[in-house]
Amino acid sequence: MRASDKPSNKYRRAKMRHMLFTSGPNKLSRGRLFRKHFDQGIDVKHVEISTPLWPKEFDGLRIGHISDFHLGDLMPLDKALAAVQMLRDEEPDIVACTGDVVDLNVLGAEPLFDAMAKMGAPLGTMLVLGNHDELDCVSTISSMAMKSGISLLRDGRCTINHNGSKLHIAGIDWAKSQKKCTTKVDRVCGNETHLLLSHNPKAFFAAAKHGVPLTLSGHTHGGQLAVRDKPSANLAVAHKHSSGLYEDGNSRLFVTVGVGAWFPLRINCPAEVAILTIRSQ
Template identity: 35%
Template sequence: MAKENKGPWHAKMVRIVSIWTIAIHLPWAIALALALVRWLGLLSYGVAMGAVLLAYALLEPLVFYPLPDKPRPAWRVDALERPYFVHVASVHVSAVGWLFNILNLQWKIDLWLGPFVAYFMALWVFGWGSFVTSRRLRIRHLTLSVYGLPAAFEGYRIAHISDIHLGGFTPPSQVANWLERVRAVPVDLTVITGDVVTSGVQFHESIASLLGTLRSPDGVFFVPGNHDYFGNGMPLFELLERHRVRVLRNEQVLLTRNDAPLLIAGMDDVWTGRGDLAVTLSQRHDRCTILLAHDPIVFDDAARLGVSLMLSGHTHGGQLALPGLARHVNLTKRANRYSLGVYRNGRSTLVVSGGLGCTGLPIRVGVPPEVGVITLVCARCTDAPSA
């Protein structure tokens, strides 16, 4: 097994999460104190704050024990860790209850009621999102018109997998079930756009062997994501190659059908400063090009350089989104211009996958795990993507 490399990000993350976890519980603690004040008087505030600090001291190992990610019993994950993160997410929503109180003071309701109503409603939504939605795979079929696509590649089918994040919250058994469904769909090419693990090195062998079960006539290609480097990325890439998964790091592969070319270009991760778009596309020579890049942030530059189709992930569609309107209302929309779905820029098309696994909170609401099955057609045949 490769050596673990935590790096400075680990200590920094521990500090940030510790401070934020305590801070976000303060409104919840005040609501608890207000609920107890009629019995304990001012002592209720001390009791509430003490309860928050004690709970954090007892539960803190649940947050930081798996950093970097490591195997742990399923009972621990489902009985302790998932409920903890569902609680933390719900506490964030309980702060909205204070707004309800401010707007309804004229009704003279108990001030603690709003935060607790919001908390328990969120507890149900996030609990379902963690224990149910995050495990239900959706195979999303798309037909995309691609400018410059050679006629020989009309009807070409690509399976697009992204952001598996195999680890404690997305165990090998879950990933195996998902990939079994993917293998049942006939495609010409399978691509994986990064973040196959969350952090560390202890799941490298598992994910490499699982991805090694994928087979496509034109191969299985992988480009790294930022989380693949949160530990020690190189041993992972060597394992993937050993299992017949081609790793592309600022490289290209030329596919041909009846002497017609289709260039597959794979870009390394830009978040960690390893991606180089110019090098990745250096052999394009006006060929129809499909760019694989974990982060969709480079789409505008790729479009300017003539890329016909770009496949990305990274955003998870926010993980938390408004059901039915996930593309437009999701947690990452403001931070990522291209957050989920299909986008156009001139003659270039971008597909951003919602991904499979989770990071941060092990919760998905409105954005179920997905694998895309993309059918390519010449732009002269149709001019708009359809789901």
């Protein structure tokens, strides 16, 4: 269900795309497309990331990275909650969600935010919004997230105090172009930023210039269709960084392919939740 009375043009266009690439083809296939899509599992990916820029006091920090649920037709609530449980079972120190929690409509997402907030990660759950989260009603989705206890970073920063040390985290709202991402990163990231959350991986160009040790992103879905054993050869051709781990100097970027989808097909690009262990070398 929609939260806003008047759908924006972006919402209308997204709804049209949904009909063309998702609900329409599913109807033509008499539901076979959705059934096949729902049968696909979600992987747990473990990745170790090392950079000398990472604070030694947080060496070995385990981040549970989850992104791009696209709660809606292709991601029913029970499947989304199962993905959260998969991450919870890994007992991460902190959870980072890099946006596109919903596909189109905001209403009904409360239980998912509650589950993410209550994952039991001792350093909390952080969130930035994606382009799909902005389609219906940004203020509604923001208040839902904050009400649940999630730390929502909207072009903002927060500091985590742990054992007498500080971890500085920044998060930016959705920005489409590299230039717009750079403007936001320049404004939000200081020299002390350790971790940047950005739905769009294009923020990494600016983050690396600022010497941010680690950027986490989603958005690309790894193209959803990739060449076998070559995850970077995929449909997300508009992105230089579309899947997995990247480096620029001592800065690192991890792009998750996400748990959800915006069309009901994934080939050689399974949905995932990620456990990232960060090392200061």
